[in-house]
Amino acid sequence: MKEFNELDELFKEGLQNAHIAPPAGVWGTVASSVSTASTATVTAAAWIVAAKLVVGSIVAVSVSYFAYHAITNNQKEVAPKEKITSEKIAEKISESKSLPAEKPKTIDIEKPIVKTNKPEYYRLPIGSNEEEIAHENGGNLPIGSGIIPSNLPTTPVVRNNQPQPESPAVKQTPNNPVSVSTCTHTLSIVATKLAEGMYSLGVAGANGDVFWNFDDGNGYAVKGETAIFNIPTGKSGEIKLKALCRLKNGCKDSAGFILNVDAGTPEVWDFLTPNGDGYNDVYLPLFQAPPAYFDMAIYDANNHTVFHSDNATLGWNGISGAIQCHAGRYLMVLVYKSNASSKSRTIRKTIELIR
Amino acid sequence: MPIGKDITEKELVNKCLRGEPLAQKSLYDQYSPVMYSICMRYAKNAENARDLLQESFIKVFEGLKYFRFQGSFEGWLKRVAVNTCLDFNKKLKSEPYNEELDLHAQIGQQETMNTGLQAKDLIHLLQKLPVGYRTVFNLYAIEGYSHSEIADSLGISDNTSKTQLFKARKLLQAMLAELEK
Numbered sequence: 001m002k003e004f005n006e007l008d009e010l011f012k013e014g015l016q017n018a019h020i021a022p023p024a025g026v027w028g029t030v031a032s033s034v035s036t037a038s039t040a041t042v043t044a045a046a047w048i049v050a051a052k053l054v055v056g057s058i059v060a061v062s063v064s065y066f067a068y069h070a071i072t073n074n075q076k077e078v079a080p081k082e083k084i085t086s087e088k089i090a091e092k093i094s095e096s097k098s099l100p101a102e103k104p105k106t107i108d109i110e111k112p113i114v115k116t117n118k119p120e121y122y123r124l125p126i127g128s129n130e131e132e133i134a135h136e137n138g139g140n141l142p143i144g145s146g147i148i149p150s151n152l153p154t155t156p157v158v159r160n161n162q163p164q165p166e167s168p169a170v171k172q173t174p175n176n177p178v179s180v181s182t183c184t185h186t187l188s189i190v191a192t193k194l195a196e197g198m199y200s201l202g203v204a205g206a207n208g209d210v211f212w213n214f215d216d217g218n219g220y221a222v223k224g225e226t227a228i229f230n231i232p233t234g235k236s237g238e239i240k241l242k243a244l245c246r247l248k249n250g251c252k253d254s255a256g257f258i259l260n261v262d263a264g265t266p267e268v269w270d271f272l273t274p275n276g277d278g279y280n281d282v283y284l285p286l287f288q289a290p291p292a293y294f295d296m297a298i299y300d301a302n303n304h305t306v307f308h309s310d311n312a313t314l315g316w317n318g319i320s321g322a323i324q325c326h327a328g329r330y331l332m333v334l335v336y337k338s339n340a341s342s343k344s345r346t347i348r349k350t351i352e353l354i355r
Numbered sequence: 356m357p358i359g360k361d362i363t364e365k366e367l368v369n370k371c372l373r374g375e376p377l378a379q380k381s382l383y384d385q386y387s388p389v390m391y392s393i394c395m396r397y398a399k400n401a402e403n404a405r406d407l408l409q410e411s412f413i414k415v416f417e418g419l420k421y422f423r424f425q426g427s428f429e430g431w432l433k434r435v436a437v438n439t440c441l442d443f444n445k446k447l448k449s450e451p452y453n454e455e456l457d458l459h460a461q462i463g464q465q466e467t468m469n470t471g472l473q474a475k476d477l478i479h480l481l482q483k484l485p486v487g488y489r490t491v492f493n494l495y496a497i498e499g500y501s502h503s504e505i506a507d508s509l510g511i512s513d514n515t516s517k518t519q520l521f522k523a524r525k526l527l528q529a530m531l532a533e534l535e536k
Contacts, residue, residue, distance in 0.1 A: 002531055004524050008496040011477055011527075016497055018474035019388035020395055023405050027383050030412040034379060195435040198418050230421035265500050267430055286427065345501050 187253040197231040213242040263291035263338040274318035284315025293337035327355040397440035488523035
């Protein structure tokens with residue numbers, strides 16, 4: 001009967017790096033799912049573009065229609081009310097006959113001032129300075145919630161009263177007033193752990209473009225109602241993920257989510273080959289993020305410490321002091337805390353130094 | 356043009372990100388055996404393992420654009436597979452964690468296999484364990500997780516994790532002893 005540790009070793013050695021050919025047909029399903037996802041994304045994007053074009057066309061036609069009527073009405077109101085009578089016509093004809101031919105005079109009639117009631121367009125920058133704008137506007141982006149009315153731009157940009165189609169500007173018109181009272185907080189973040197260090201993010205309550213800030217110094221650089229967030233290597237502690245949504249009614253809403261980064265369980269190997277080939281030259285457990293505490297010691301068969309490190313980036317290269325250790329088995333004892341609030345954990349592993 | 360074997364991991368990932376089908380197939384060919392072995396370890400049978408492999412790769416391709424080459428790519432793939440398997444096993448409510456096993460009846464099929472256990476043989480033994488035993492044994496003995504981490508991951512207590520491991524080992528011991536007869 002095998003002892004428990006022998007049993008564990010048997011399965012670990014036999015299965016840890018095992019390769020088994022998968023059944024045929026799996027790739028076909030995966031490939032179709034991947035291509036379907038791509039197609040769906042493209043199709044969705046195409047629909048969005050098409051919808052924007054249709055809405056844009058409708059708005060343009062509407063604006064032209066109202067502008068035309070405004071011009072017509074104003075011309076009717078401002079045009080000179082000179083009454084042309086038959087006597088005046090006869091008088092003009094007689095004057096022309098009595099005078100030598102000359103260049104016909106043009107009568108200057110003052111052009112009417114046409115008021116088209118065109119809307120004013122404000123440019124609200126998006127991207128890295130979005131947050132600054134939010135703060136300047138008197139709002140803030142606290143983790144959890146935040147409603148920023150966007151009808152109070154600090155630096156409105158008005159370009160000849162003409163719309164700026166390239167800008168995702170918020171339009172403010174008498175017919176489409178942006179009111180603070182209409183802004184309500186509806187946004188919330190939904191995070192799902194897909195794998196170690198990998199999260200799927202989504203928002204609930206969004207009704208417009210969503211921008212993500214991954215706390216990486218790039219601001220709201222990622223756009224989309226869903227996003228996948230990978231914890232960057234080397235990042236630890238709290239990561240404040242934020243979502244900012246521009247709502248259709250002109251408001252902006254924000255939501256936050258704090259991710260407490262954990263170094264996780266390290267990957268440890270059972271050998272090192274310090275021959276300078278770039279592979280396994282240094283023995284160092286691999287964490288997902290810097291651990292809150294790290295202490296690794298290597299012992300030889302006589303229980304003498306041949307290496308010690310309290311730096312998670314400093315591993316053993318097979319040398320003790322200035323002496324090259326001989327090939328053979330050593331014991332690695334690693335004590336670590338994956339985050340500041342976790343318990344300390346210990347991993348003991350026999351490792352083989354191969355020369 | 357087929358993807359050559361000398362292509363680096365990063366180039367392969369970048370090609371996949373550009374949606375090149377050959378690169379995606381190449382990545383699948385390269386890593387599916389190791390991921391399938393993980394799925395086989397956690398799954399009850401080959402059918403489930405096949406589904407888990409499929410789901411794992413879909414997750415991989417969805418999340419590939421966020422892999423930043425700052426860690427082991429294979430390690431990342433393995434973690435995706437393990438987590439997919441754990442999620443799947445959590446949903447298996449029909450098979451409770453304390454299920455008893457009709458050991459004798461099942462080992463009867465394995466009597467010809469008595470020496471030189473290969474990976475597939477070991478997997479067959481694991482697949483005969485109840486899902487709870489199998490999951491805890493995999494996480495502890497093969498992945499190297501501690502009981503507290505297993506408890507956190509599976510939503511069970513440390514003691515349950517220890518008990519599951521003990522029972523898993525006892526069953527495996529008995530199965531191996533039967534094989535050695």
